[in-house]
Amino acid sequence: MTFRPRWLSLAFGLFVVAVCLFIAVPLLIVVLSSLNETSYSVFPPKGLSLRWYENLSQQPQFLRALGNSVIASGGATLLALFTGTLAAVAIHRYPFPGVNALRALFMSPMVVPKIALGVAYLILFSKMRIAGGLFALILGEAVIVFPFVLAFVGSALAQTKPEYEEAASDLGAGPVRAFLTVTLPQLRTSLLLSAAISFIFTFDQVETALLILRPENNTLPIELFLYMEKWQDPTIAVVSTIMLLAAVAVFLILKVVLRSVPDVQRVLRAGDEEGHDATAKKAFRRGRKPDRRD
Amino acid sequence: MSRPTSAPAARRRRPRWPAFALLLPALLLMGIVFAGAMLTFARYGFNRFVDGHLEPAFTFEAYTAFLGDPYYWQVIGRTFSLALEVTAITLLLAYPLAYAIATVRRPALRQTLLLLTFMPLLVSAVVKSYAWMILLSRQGFLNWIVIGLGLSEDGLDLTLGRSGVVIALVHVFIPFMVLPILGVLTKRDPSLKAAAHDLGAGSLRVFFTITLPMSARGIASGVQIVFTLCLTAFTIPALIGGGRVMTLPTFIYQRTLDTNWPMAAAASFFLMASCIVVSMVVSKLADRFASGGKEQAHDV
Numbered sequence: 001m002t003f004r005p006r007w008l009s010l011a012f013g014l015f016v017v018a019v020c021l022f023i024a025v026p027l028l029i030v031v032l033s034s035l036n037e038t039s040y041s042v043f044p045p046k047g048l049s050l051r052w053y054e055n056l057s058q059q060p061q062f063l064r065a066l067g068n069s070v071i072a073s074g075g076a077t078l079l080a081l082f083t084g085t086l087a088a089v090a091i092h093r094y095p096f097p098g099v100n101a102l103r104a105l106f107m108s109p110m111v112v113p114k115i116a117l118g119v120a121y122l123i124l125f126s127k128m129r130i131a132g133g134l135f136a137l138i139l140g141e142a143v144i145v146f147p148f149v150l151a152f153v154g155s156a157l158a159q160t161k162p163e164y165e166e167a168a169s170d171l172g173a174g175p176v177r178a179f180l181t182v183t184l185p186q187l188r189t190s191l192l193l194s195a196a197i198s199f200i201f202t203f204d205q206v207e208t209a210l211l212i213l214r215p216e217n218n219t220l221p222i223e224l225f226l227y228m229e230k231w232q233d234p235t236i237a238v239v240s241t242i243m244l245l246a247a248v249a250v251f252l253i254l255k256v257v258l259r260s261v262p263d264v265q266r267v268l269r270a271g272d273e274e275g276h277d278a279t280a281k282k283a284f285r286r287g288r289k290p291d292r293r294d
Numbered sequence: 295m296s297r298p299t300s301a302p303a304a305r306r307r308r309p310r311w312p313a314f315a316l317l318l319p320a321l322l323l324m325g326i327v328f329a330g331a332m333l334t335f336a337r338y339g340f341n342r343f344v345d346g347h348l349e350p351a352f353t354f355e356a357y358t359a360f361l362g363d364p365y366y367w368q369v370i371g372r373t374f375s376l377a378l379e380v381t382a383i384t385l386l387l388a389y390p391l392a393y394a395i396a397t398v399r400r401p402a403l404r405q406t407l408l409l410l411t412f413m414p415l416l417v418s419a420v421v422k423s424y425a426w427m428i429l430l431s432r433q434g435f436l437n438w439i440v441i442g443l444g445l446s447e448d449g450l451d452l453t454l455g456r457s458g459v460v461i462a463l464v465h466v467f468i469p470f471m472v473l474p475i476l477g478v479l480t481k482r483d484p485s486l487k488a489a490a491h492d493l494g495a496g497s498l499r500v501f502f503t504i505t506l507p508m509s510a511r512g513i514a515s516g517v518q519i520v521f522t523l524c525l526t527a528f529t530i531p532a533l534i535g536g537g538r539v540m541t542l543p544t545f546i547y548q549r550t551l552d553t554n555w556p557m558a559a560a561a562s563f564f565l566m567a568s569c570i571v572v573s574m575v576v577s578k579l580a581d582r583f584a585s586g587g588k589e590q591a592h593d594v
Binding site: 008012013015016019020022023024025026027029030033040041042043044079082083084086087089090094096102105106108109111112113114115116117118119120121122123124125127139140142143146175200203204206207210211220221224225228229232236237240243244247248250251 | 320332335387570
């Protein structure tokens with residue numbers, strides 16, 4: 001990061017520091033304002049207290065919303081993993097005519113605006129008489145993350161050798177057993193990554209959940225969204241702070257888990273000599289994308 | 295099932311039914327929920343909305359009303375200008391950050407920068423909206439600085455307005471821009487840069503003749519992602535705009551609440567088509583720019 005002339009390095013460094021502050025300061029302010037004593041947000045805080053944390057215990061709707069979020073995201077992730085992995089195996093191991101058209105259909109939720117998908121779900125689920133429930137949300141969110149699973153597992157499958165499976169079946173294993181004992185362990189990393197991404201992505205779905213859920217089934221972002229439209233007391237800051245801490249925890253857990261999987265280590269080193277980070281892997285994957293078009 | 299001895303022979307002799315069985319769950323999910331929802335929604339776009347209720351029909355009234363009314367074109371124009379502004383600012387902030395991550399030598403510093411850039415991806419957009427609402431409010435952090443510096447007597451009110459929406463969107467989208475740019479910057483050949491330096495080119499010249507054109511594809515991916523995310527952004531315009539910054543997504547949401555589903559459908563399919571067209575145009579531009587960049591790089 002050194003430039004000629006010297007002042008350029010300094011200016012560049014200062015600019016990057018400013019961008020970093022722009023990213024971090026708003027999140028830190030949320031934490032600070034959750035400790036605020038007053039019932040409105042003010043900077044600098046008038047005094048520090050934990051009264052808004054105590055106040056949260058009188059608002060059980062947030063805990064219920066958290067439970068709903070975990071059920072919805074967990075269900076959608078499992079459903080997308082199940083359907084996506086099987087579909088990826090079909091596409092990569094049993095080529096059939098029209099496979100590209102089918103893949104295009106499977107990837108197309110990515111180009112549909114979430115708000116449009118939300119309205120479409122509202123209409124369809126009302127007709128199916130399942131609108132309002134968490135099951136409808138699970139179906140809808142599974143569709144949204146399905147393309148991620150298909151892409152991740154598909155690219156991992158393309159790297160595994162079908163010969164191993166064939167060796168297994170030569171040794172007498174049926175196709176199901178060969179898949180479970182030989183192929184599936186090789187897909188471990190991509191399954192883990194797509195599960196993590198699916199869960200995080202569905203956890204923060206506002207557009208679809210806002211339109212299709214009944215109030216008692218609201219997920220956490222929706223509960224916050226609706227609360228924020230009416231009130232702005234530091235209760236929101238408290239919930240936000242807890243969500244921020246959870247995000248940090250998830251980040252650290254992902255880092256440790258991904259580091260312990262040898263595959264990821266290898267991919268990381270290929271992408272970036274010094275990076276040992278989960279994000280470097282994502283950057284590496286994303287960076288490869290334009291190459292395929294070359 | 296047959297026991298194949300060689301891979302190509304195996305593929306020829308494999309039956310078709312396992313493929314179908316494996317695809318069945320995905321076909322059910324994507325066929326019923328995704329295709330079903332989109333087709334039903336598209337069909338509702340041709341219904342008629344009179345006096346607050348829907349009438350089954352087959353008419354283009356919603357589309358002609360949407361495309362024929364200057365008010366809706368204002369909404370469309372506002373959505374696009376917002377997306378353009380946010381994408382430009384995001385690129386301006388994200389490129390140096392990606393460059394710093396790609397070139398910084400100390401691993402600890404790089405780790406910190408990566409954490410700072412990508413950790414916010416795990417934070418809900420609702421939480422980030424709230425962060426900006428309190429930061430930009432009349433008694434917030436920004437006004438504390440503005441008043442402290444003596445720039446203004448009683449501070450500015452930036453919430454519930456366009457500038458607040460722009461600032462918050464840039465904040466949310468920075469990682470999506472850094473990611474693809476970082477991808478191309480870490481791949482690029484450092485010897486080319488060293489060669490240009492050896493031939494006497496200054497840092498700025500090396501940057502503009504080599505680094506920037508070579509990262510064109512990363513920039514294009516980032517612009518594609520951020521521009522389309524911005525066209526379809528809902529949470530931040532809805533919360534920070536407080537209903538006053540009407541973009542296509544907030545417009546669709548309000549028409550949906552009014553049960554004017556034909557109008558919501560017309561706006562939704564227009565929005566979807568816009569995203570596809572924008573992605574295609576950006577790809578084409580990047581192709582041209584990237585190939586131009588390669589020639590230039592050889593000239594240096």
